[in-house]
Each structure stands twice: as structure tokens, then as C-alpha cells.
Amino acid sequence: MVVIQSSDPIHAAEQIEGLHENEAIANQLRQIADLLAEQKANEFRVRAYRAAAETTAQLPTPVREIIEHEGLEGLIALPTIGHSIASLIESSLRIGWIPLLDRLQGQPQAEHFFATLPGIGPQLSHRIHEHLHVETLAELRSAANDGRLLKVPGLGKKRVEAIRACLAHRSADDAMTERSVDQFDAIPVDEIMDIDREYRERVEAGSLAKITPSQHNPDRESWLPIMHTERDGRHYTAMFSNTAKAHQQNATHDWVVVFRDDANAHGCWTVITSQFGKLKGFRIVRGREEDCQGYYRKHNAFHHREAGHPPHPELPTQWEEDEGRRGVHG
Structure with a gap:
């Protein structure tokens, strides 16, 4: 039952509209929880979204008013709504939807x-x-x-x-x-590469839930594996790229897009198998090729040329023949 706390008709109407907005946001949070559960995400995250949805739906005050008067801290102070979910609620108020919800459905908006x-x-x-x-x-x-x-x-x-x-x-x-x-440059390449490795291994094992992307999918097939994982409390989502460019280049089972979806620190990286240069045949984070060279040096995937040749690293022949073509990390 909705209790309106104002006797002023205009303010009362605004409150009613605001409480309906609360319910709409709560429904988005419930959808996120349902999708995370279906996609085998961390159970704690699922429970957190469900609890936040109920808190939002039961608020006697529109969340828009709370943010206007108290800022984001006013939302964070509410039971079950931490910084991450408070920021998602603010995003919904600002642009009309929560981008994370689209991402979980394979629908980048x-x-x-x-x-x-x-x-x-x-x-x-x-x-x-x-x-x-x-x-x-x-x-x-x-x-x-x-x-x-x-x-x-x-x-x-x-x-x-x-x-x-x-x-x-x-x-x-x-x-x-x-x-x-x-976080494009702040997160170590090692972490992104490890997420790519985990995703590809789990795809091969068939242990991931599959979603039905709305774009570039005329037959409405549930083909896109999605993975949720964590590194030291940082939440990541990984999936194959479903862009038009990935389809044009037959890379929908090679290019892996990694999203970090924390509230205050987010980012997006694409990991691909390099087709040219010193890293040909290796998995690389696009846009961070120099960091990737350092990554492979650290993991002893490079060797120095023989005396008399230019002193820069190259891919070992054995790696190229046995593993590089399959995109396995060193």
C-alpha cells in the first residue's frame, strides 16, 4: 500500500510518480538478479540484487528525491543498497535504464x-x-x-x-x-589475460550458460556463452564479441570482450588472437600490445635472436606450431 505524505496535490502527484519509478527500478534490479542466477554468477551478488530490489520497492520516498537532497550517499545509507547498486540506480534515473541489464542479455545499447x-x-x-x-x-x-x-x-x-x-x-x-x-590501462594485462583464459577453457568444457543476443542473430539461437568471475573482489563479465565487425571477420569465437562492472571502476577490453607482428598467434589485449609483449616476456614466451641478429624478441617456433595458433597462453 502506497502512503502519500503530502497534502499538496502537485507534490502528491510527484510522489506517486516517483514511487512508480521506484518500482520500475526495483523490477530492473530483479531482472539483473534473475539473469545473474541463470548465468551462474556469484550467489552473494544474486542475493544482493534481490535484497536491493525489495528495499527500493518498499521505500516510502522516491529514490529520485533521495538523490536530489542527499546525493548518492543517501542511497548508500539505505539497508542492502551499497555503493555499486546505488550507482546503478542513479544510472537508471539519469539515462532511463541500467546498461548492465542490457549487457547481461547480450544487448549492448x-x-x-x-x-x-x-x-x-x-x-x-x-x-x-x-x-x-x-x-x-x-x-x-x-x-x-x-x-x-x-x-x-x-x-x-x-x-x-x-x-x-x-x-x-x-x-x-x-x-x-x-x-x-x-580502468582500461589501470588493470594489469595479466588479469585480463587470465580472465580470457578462464573463459575460453570454460567455453570448451561447456560449463557456461548461453544467452540469446538480439543483434546479428536472425535465428534467435542461444549461442553466446557468458561468464561471471571475480579477481580480488573485482567483478567481471566475459563473452565472445557479437559486433558486426566480429561477424564480418569470422571472429565471433575468437574475440573475447571482458567487462568490469563495478560501480566506481569499470572498463572494457577485447582479447584477440593477433594476426601479425611480433605477437602473431598470441592472445593480446587490443590497444595494449606493448603491455602484452611484457606479459609474454615475463612468462618466458619470448626468446632472443641468435648473435648477429637484431636484439628484439620473437615468438618461439615451437610455440607457433603447437600452441600459438590455438591462442593458448604461456
């Missing part, structure tokens, strides 16, 4: 959100998502600042500067964007 930004239409938004796999404003801003956005076809320096200015203006009023920390 980031490109539709980016298309609402000034200077980024549907076509450019699609190219950005296809080439960089960014999912949030923080990740898009990071790509604009570190030069990755310039690598998107059709984007010149002036256009990137305009997008960067738009994102800087947006972030001034966007507390979520300011709090978010992109």
Missing part, C-alpha cells in the same frame, strides 16, 4: 545513448561502439582523451575536440561520470 549527445548521431555512435566497445560516458570520455577516439573511421581532430568539449561540459553536471574511473 550504449550506441543508442551516445547518439543522444550533441555531435554524435546514430551512424557515428554505431562506429564508435563497433570499434572501441565503450559502454559508458566515462569510457567514451577516456577514449576521447587518450586518442582512441581518433582511430574511429570518419573522426578527425576537430570532431574529436567537439566531442571532448561536450563530454567535459556534461561531466561538470554529471556526478556519476566524475566518480567513475575507467
Whole structure:
């Protein structure tokens, strides 16, 4: 039963609308919990989302009012709603949905959100998502600042500067964007490679749940294995890439996309089998090739050339013949 605490008709109507919004958010959290359970995620995470959904649904005050008056800390102070889920609730209020929910269903919707930004239409938004796999404003801003956005076809320096200015203006009023920390370079390559290894091993063992992606899947097949895993409390989701580019290059069972979906620290990486260069035949994190060379040196996958040859590492012949082609880590 909904109890309206205001005698003012306008405020009462706003409260009713806000409480309906609470229920809509609670339903999104329930869906996340159900999907995590189906996908064999950590049971603690499943219970946490279910508990947060019930708390949100039973609140006597709209969560929008709580954030407006108390900020994110007001949500975090509520029972069962920690920092991570509070940030997801804020995201839902800000953009109308929780991107994590789309991701768990194999339905990346980031490109539709980016298309609402000034200077980024549907076509450019699609190219950005296809080439960089960014999912949030923080990740898009990071790509604009570190030069990755310039690598998107059709984007010149002036256009990137305009997008960067738009994102800087947006972030001034966007507390979520300011709090978010992109982890593209912060997470060690070793950790991403280990997640890639675990995912591919579990795919081969047939131990992962499979989802039915809505894009590039005309027969509506449940073919896409999804994995949830943790490293020292950091939550990750891994799945094969289902982008148009992955399909065009027959890489839907090679390219592995790894998402970190914590509240304050998130990121997205794509691990592929390199087709050229010093790392040909090796699994690499796209965009972090130099770090990958260091990774393989550390794991003794490189050897030095014989005397009289240029002093740089190369792939061992045995590795190329026996394991490199299968993308197994050293």
C-alpha cells in the first residue's frame, strides 16, 4: 500500500510518480538478479540484487528525491543498497535504464545513448561502439582523451575536440561520470589475460550458460556463452564479441570482450588472437600490445635472436606450431 505524505496535490502527484519509478527500478534490479542466477554468477551478488530490489520497492520516498537532497550517499545509507547498486540506480534515473541489464542479455545499447549527445548521431555512435566497445560516458570520455577516439573511421581532430568539449561540459553536471574511473590501462594485462583464459577453457568444457543476443542473430539461437568471475573482489563479465565487425571477420569465437562492472571502476577490453607482428598467434589485449609483449616476456614466451641478429624478441617456433595458433597462453 502506497502512503502519500503530502497534502499538496502537485507534490502528491510527484510522489506517486516517483514511487512508480521506484518500482520500475526495483523490477530492473530483479531482472539483473534473475539473469545473474541463470548465468551462474556469484550467489552473494544474486542475493544482493534481490535484497536491493525489495528495499527500493518498499521505500516510502522516491529514490529520485533521495538523490536530489542527499546525493548518492543517501542511497548508500539505505539497508542492502551499497555503493555499486546505488550507482546503478542513479544510472537508471539519469539515462532511463541500467546498461548492465542490457549487457547481461547480450544487448549492448550504449550506441543508442551516445547518439543522444550533441555531435554524435546514430551512424557515428554505431562506429564508435563497433570499434572501441565503450559502454559508458566515462569510457567514451577516456577514449576521447587518450586518442582512441581518433582511430574511429570518419573522426578527425576537430570532431574529436567537439566531442571532448561536450563530454567535459556534461561531466561538470554529471556526478556519476566524475566518480567513475575507467580502468582500461589501470588493470594489469595479466588479469585480463587470465580472465580470457578462464573463459575460453570454460567455453570448451561447456560449463557456461548461453544467452540469446538480439543483434546479428536472425535465428534467435542461444549461442553466446557468458561468464561471471571475480579477481580480488573485482567483478567481471566475459563473452565472445557479437559486433558486426566480429561477424564480418569470422571472429565471433575468437574475440573475447571482458567487462568490469563495478560501480566506481569499470572498463572494457577485447582479447584477440593477433594476426601479425611480433605477437602473431598470441592472445593480446587490443590497444595494449606493448603491455602484452611484457606479459609474454615475463612468462618466458619470448626468446632472443641468435648473435648477429637484431636484439628484439620473437615468438618461439615451437610455440607457433603447437600452441600459438590455438591462442593458448604461456
